[in-house]
Amino acid sequence: MKRAAAFIASFLLAALPFGASAAGEQADAGSASEAARGKSIVVYFSASGNTRAAAEKIAELTGSDLMEIVPEEKYTEADLNWHDGESRTSVEKDDESIRPAIKPDTKNLADYDTVFLGYPIWWGTAPKVLWNFVEKHDFTGKTVLPFCTSHSSSEGESGKTLERLAGNKGTWRDAKRFPEHPTDDEIGAWVNGTGFALKK
Numbered sequence: 001m002k003r004a005a006a007f008i009a010s011f012l013l014a015a016l017p018f019g020a021s022a023a024g025e026q027a028d029a030g031s032a033s034e035a036a037r038g039k040s041i042v043v044y045f046s047a048s049g050n051t052r053a054a055a056e057k058i059a060e061l062t063g064s065d066l067m068e069i070v071p072e073e074k075y076t077e078a079d080l081n082w083h084d085g086e087s088r089t090s091v092e093k094d095d096e097s098i099r100p101a102i103k104p105d106t107k108n109l110a111d112y113d114t115v116f117l118g119y120p121i122w123w124g125t126a127p128k129v130l131w132n133f134v135e136k137h138d139f140t141g142k143t144v145l146p147f148c149t150s151h152s153s154s155e156g157e158s159g160k161t162l163e164r165l166a167g168n169k170g171t172w173r174d175a176k177r178f179p180e181h182p183t184d185d186e187i188g189a190w191v192n193g194t195g196f197a198l199k200k
């Protein structure tokens with residue numbers, strides 16, 4: 001009898017914690033994985049929608065919040081005309097000191113550990129709007145993953161330039177370049193490689 005009681009007691013002792021932790025893991029799988037990965041956000045600027053579409057997919061695949069960098073003065077078709085040496089974007093390209101004004105953030109960057117930072121390639125690098133954004137923010141302690149879309153150019157030095165403008169604060173990964181209309185698979189493959197994909 002004593003032996004039977006001891007057996008039951010030891011079985012219960014062994015089984016209980018297992019059952020309890022399995023149930024606990026199921027109950028808070030989302031918050032546990034967020035705690036491990038930190039809180040993440042996809043911040044992007046997009047003049048004609050390509051980078052926005054990529055940003056939205058990355059946010060979906062990583063379970064990140066989303067924030068658009070919005071210029072105070074929207075870029076018109078004429079502004080974006082790179083054939084015109086006098087267009088707004090041409091003028092901005094030629095003046096290192098220009099920082100186009102941007103609207104106030106809709107999220108507090110201080111709340112996030114990981115920042116996916118998206119932009120179109122303009123003239124082989126990131127638009128001056130991005131220069132303004134990274135100079136205004138403190139990336140200390142954050143992991144930053146720059147990504148961009150372009151017609152054909154590579155990411156070039158765009159990520160390194162933004163890192164330098166951010167005062168070399170934070171841990172910056174190499175920038176990832178996507179085509180203008182990347183497929184879900186192209187984006188998914190990159191996201192999986194970053195280690196920040198949501199667990200299925």
Ligand SMILES: Cc1cc2nc3c(=O)[nH]c(=O)nc-3n(C[C@H](O)[C@H](O)[C@H](O)COP(=O)(O)O)c2cc1C
Nearest residue numbers: 046047048049050051120122123124150151152153
């Ligand atoms: C002013 C301007 C300059 C551009 N310069 C380049 C370039 O140097 N190389 C390139 O491959 N594409 C260039 N593009 C094309 C954009 O990078 C591409 O269309 C991008 O996907 C646009 O992103 P968005 O729709 O998010 O604004 C340029 C576009 C504009 C408007």
